[in-house]
Amino acid sequence: MDWNGLVVTICSVVARRSDLKLIVTSATMDSTKFSSFFGNVPTFTIPGRTFPVETFFSKNVCEDYVDGAVKQVGRHRLHYLYLSHSSFKN
Known part of the structure; x- marks a missing residue:
C-alpha cells in the first residue's frame, strides 16, 4: 500500500473509531503536517542513530x-x- 492509500485508510478508520489509538513511525515523514492533517494530534520525537548506507x-x-x-x-x-x-x- 502506498502512503496516500494508507492515509485514506487511516482517515476512514479514525472517523469510525474515536477510541482508536494509532502509532505511526517514520524516519522521513513531516510529523507537523501529519499532526495538523489529523486535527493536531500529539507527536513524539525519539532520537535515534543513523548508519552508513x-x-x-x-x-x-x-x-x-x-x-x-x-x-x-x-x-x-x-x-x-x-x-x-x-x-x-x-
Whole structure:
C-alpha cells in the first residue's frame, strides 16, 4: 500500500473509531503536517542513530523485482557470512 492509500485508510478508520489509538513511525515523514492533517494530534520525537548506507545497482534488469531483491539479499548475506567465518580462521 502506498502512503496516500494508507492515509485514506487511516482517515476512514479514525472517523469510525474515536477510541482508536494509532502509532505511526517514520524516519522521513513531516510529523507537523501529519499532526495538523489529523486535527493536531500529539507527536513524539525519539532520537535515534543513523548508519552508513551503501547503494548497489544490479548489472541486469530483472523482470520480478521482489525475486531479484530476495536473491540479492541472499547473496549479500552469504558473502557476509563467508567474510565473518574466514576472519575466525586467521
